Amino acid sequence: MFWGRKKTKKDGPKTLITGGLGFIFSHVTEHYVKKGWDVVVIDNLSEGSNPQIIDGSFTHINEHMAKVAVVDTIVREQPDYIIHAAAITDVDYSIREPRRTFEKNIGGAAHAFEAARRLPNLKKILYVSTDEIYGECDHPMREDEMLSPRSPYACSKAAGSLMRTAYENTYPHLKGRIAEIRPCNVFGPRQDVAKILARIRHCLKTDEPLPLHNGGKGYREFLYIKNVPAAVDIVLEKGEGIYNVGSGYGIEMTELLKKVEELTGKKITTAPHHRSGMDMRYQTDSSRIRELGWKPMYSFEEGLREYLLSDEEC
Numbered sequence: 001m002f003w004g005r006k007k008t009k010k011d012g013p014k015t016l017i018t019g020g021l022g023f024i025f026s027h028v029t030e031h032y033v034k035k036g037w038d039v040v041v042i043d044n045l046s047e048g049s050n051p052q053i054i055d056g057s058f059t060h061i062n063e064h065m066a067k068v069a070v071v072d073t074i075v076r077e078q079p080d081y082i083i084h085a086a087a088i089t090d091v092d093y094s095i096r097e098p099r100r101t102f103e104k105n106i107g108g109a110a111h112a113f114e115a116a117r118r119l120p121n122l123k124k125i126l127y128v129s130t131d132e133i134y135g136e137c138d139h140p141m142r143e144d145e146m147l148s149p150r151s152p153y154a155c156s157k158a159a160g161s162l163m164r165t166a167y168e169n170t171y172p173h174l175k176g177r178i179a180e181i182r183p184c185n186v187f188g189p190r191q192d193v194a195k196i197l198a199r200i201r202h203c204l205k206t207d208e209p210l211p212l213h214n215g216g217k218g219y220r221e222f223l224y225i226k227n228v229p230a231a232v233d234i235v236l237e238k239g240e241g242i243y244n245v246g247s248g249y250g251i252e253m254t255e256l257l258k259k260v261e262e263l264t265g266k267k268i269t270t271a272p273h274h275r276s277g278m279d280m281r282y283q284t285d286s287s288r289i290r291e292l293g294w295k296p297m298y299s300f301e302e303g304l305r306e307y308l309l310s311d312e313e314c
Contacts, residue, residue, distance in 0.1 A: 011036060015032055015082075021051060022089075023192060024085065024186050024225060027190075028229050041058055041060050042065065042073070066104045074112070074115035079119070080122070081124050086108050102152065105153075113125070113167045113178075125177065127164050131284045150277055154279075180241070182284065186228060188226065203269075211271055212273060213278060215272070217254070219252050222247060222303075223246060223296065224247075224300065227297055
């Protein structure tokens with residue numbers, strides 16, 4: 001099914017973005033539309049999608065990446081670039097429904113790479129992974145270090161990372177045409193309330209208690225959403241291999257709550273919550289993408305202030 005069919009042909013390269021209505025990649029979709037690229041989005045309008053951005057400036061195809069027919073759909077579009085971002089990203093959902101998470105995330109990645117294999121003129125496919133595939137960290141992880149995913153979600157994304165290696169190694173025409181990014185915790189407008197900073201923002205508005213996982217001792221690295229499109233852009237333009245995408249700023253959840261309370265002047269009540277198998281610390285070394293020429297335009301503090309103190313939703 002096609003929604004939001006574009007009204008005019010764009011002169012820029014054609015990029016196909018899976019999950020391009022989701023929290024992070026709806027911003028990337030808008031970025032490439034503004035650049036004048038011919039943008040095609042495959043998104044099945046599942047929970048967390050943002051159909052309000054469908055305005056005729058890009059093509060929307062309502063299909064599920066876990067369905068094998070989507071391979072032919074992608075090939076028919078003949079894109080110059082593929083960005084595969086579609087995935088279930090809710091860790092708690094993946095704990096409740098591991099089989100469905102594997103079917104959708106691993107199947108979706110396989111279909112994206114299979115479409116790339118059938119596109120001899122493809123310039124690049126970018127696979128969007130996560131820092132969670134490294135598992136528990138005792139130091140900032142580099143891209144060449146061992147993967148040790150410890151949740152069903154992280155495992156499903158690590159499988160895609162291994163597919164990237166397999167496809168590039170096996171099919172010569174894909175050599176140098178596959179890249180991967182592993183972002184840290186991204187936050188900002190349009191984020192689903194299942195994620196920590198979106199939930200904090202929601203609790204500030206509603207006075208609901210915040211579920212605090214495992215005593216609030218989890219340590220996470222955060223990146224403001226407005227830093228992401230430029231990172232995608234530079235990797236798509238000249239990147240090869242794998243790139244961690246992080247701010248370099250990490251914080252424990254208890255300290256994050258203190259920072260939010262200082263910034264907003266509001267007290268957040270919490271409720272204890274146990275997440276089974278939770279990794280307590282994620283941190284990455286993002287030197288490689290900085291050497292490519294990217295750096296965050298917004299610091300964590302600047303992004304946090306803008307996100308929490310503004311009314312921007314869409």
